[in-house]
Amino acid sequence: DTGVSQDPRHKITKRGQNVTFRCDPISEHNRLYWYRQTLGQGPEFLTYFQNEAQLEKSRLLSDRFSAERPKGSFSTLEIQRTEQGDSAMYLCASSQNRAGAYEQYFGPGTRLTVT
Amino acid sequence: SQQGEEDPQALSIQEGENATMNCSYKTSINNLQWYRQNSGRGLVHLILIRSNEREKHSGRLRVTLDTSKKSSSLLITASRAADTASYFCATANQGGSEKLVFGKGTKLTVNP
Numbered sequence: 289d290t291g292v293s294q295d296p297r298h299k300i301t302k303r304g305q306n307v308t309f310r311c312d313p314i315s316e317h318n319r320l321y322w323y324r325q326t327l328g329q330g331p332e333f334l335t336y337f338q339n340e341a342q343l344e345k346s347r348l349l350s351d352r353f354s355a356e357r358p359k360g361s362f363s364t365l366e367i368q369r370t371e372q373g374d375s376a377m378y379l380c381a382s383s384q385n386r387a388g389a390y391e392q393y394f395g396p397g398t399r400l401t402v403t
Numbered sequence: 404s405q406q407g408e409e410d411p412q413a414l415s416i417q418e419g420e421n422a423t424m425n426c427s428y429k430t431s432i433n434n435l436q437w438y439r440q441n442s443g444r445g446l447v448h449l450i451l452i453r454s455n456e457r458e459k460h461s462g463r464l465r466v467t468l469d470t471s472k473k474s475s476s477l478l479i480t481a482s483r484a485a486d487t488a489s490y491f492c493a494t495a496n497q498g499g500s501e502k503l504v505f506g507k508g509t510k511l512t513v514n515p
Contacts (some may be wrong), residue, residue: 294445314515319501321502321503323503328507329507330491330493330506330508331446331491331493331503331505332504332505333502333503333504336500336502342497343500344500355457356458359410373442377444379442379446381446383505385499388453389433389453389495389501390435390447390501391448391451392436392503393448393470394438394445394446394447394448395445396444396445397444397445399443
């Protein structure tokens, strides 16, 4: 299967701890997006990369959050000093330009629970 | 903030019936994408419709787009129990990131 993969699938952590999630996009896709989804809501945009450059960050991405995409391949999302409000599903998507549109394909997500 | 609003919020039908979900949005878009999400899982891409297109088909799915009314609809024909899921529309802005802005989704239940 050459879809988007995310690791881990589930993470339980205590408040104040740091966590890091990984996303491996579809190999030929140059864009990578991170979204967050809470229960009963649609996903909300956090940030995106074109190749290795982080081009946009949402105001949802506080200074406790950092994302990287070294070498334009996989990406990591780190949350420092986690808070209970960070509990959510973190989704990664990748895409490439097809006739002027970026069709985004999502991974299975990482469900974070902060206790 | 969420741009799209799906309607209805929940829909329950019998297997074999058609299901129609609507989506409204607020700003100009480059394209609109529909996704399916089974409980607690990732999103599955269903169909992308560009702003200059009015209708697209994919298997049992039919999507329409009316940019003058800023609305879209997803029709699933001859529904199956396996179609039970939440369905989201997401709009991509013109130029730049094409980040997706999602609505809250329609929860579809197909009863066998």
